[in-house]
Amino acid sequence: MELKDKVIVVTGGGRGLGRAMALELAGKGAKLALVDLNPADLDEAAGLCMEKGVEVRTYTANVADEQQVEQLFTDIARDFSAINGLVNNAGITRDGLFIKAKDGQVVGKMTMEQWNQVIDVNLTGTFLCGREAAIKMIETGSEGCIINISSVSRSGNMGQTNYTATKAGVQAMAVTWSKELARYGIRAASIAPGYIGTEMVMSMKPEALDKIASGIPAKRLGKPEEIASTVTFILENDYVNGRCIEVDGALRI
DSSP states (O other): OOOTEEEEEEETTSSSSHHHHHHHHHHHHOOOEEEOOOOOHHHHHHHHHHHTOOOEEEEEEOOOOOOHHHHHHHHHHHHHSSOOOEOOOOOOOOOOOOEEEETEEEEEEHHHHHHHHIIIIIIIHHHHHHHHHHHHHHHHHHHEEEEEEEOOOOOOOBBBBHHHHHHHHHHHHHHHHHHGGGGTEEEEEEEEEBBBOOHHHHHHHHHHHHHHHHTTTTTTTHHHHHHHHHHHHHHHTOOSSSOOEEEEETOOO
């Protein structure tokens, strides 16, 4: 796909990985629909992208709410007359041990609130956005690509029963969509980042960051721009379909 003037939707586009992706795509000349819950973050990200001379529109929506997502993609299709790509980037963590015990007594467990919050945003939100994007691609006759953001943690990681379940799920959904949607000229793929130096991660204590980096064969955290360039690669290469690209410095949890 030639990205110039193509309409790409980025959820969680106000900051972190989403903002890096938006800036990368703006540099390729894509038109951007940025989605987030924080209007201030959206405005700042949009301003940076518009400096690159591209059209950018912002949308505030909760990706876990079906009605909001349906309206979101109706609005985007109306505003741009096409949708050529979606990066399902919006996600949260609510970490905690599955069960915590001491001296044979259970003293804690992952709560239903922790479980449901992560499932709602990461898994249901990805499902809803992917579904509605595909509908609008078909209705507008737009060949396109859907990219789900998974994680190296999809293989299992301590303290992340909820998160790992969602990240395994979004990878599997991308494989399923690649098979179902190919007949409409729509591709689907996923990216599994390792530890990436977003604002949230870099706010950790230096000693914690050093410990994380020491366990990565590359001996450093990834850069948001390295995930963003992987998004571009998938969008631009029309033969990438149904695959998960790992960008983790050989961490392989």
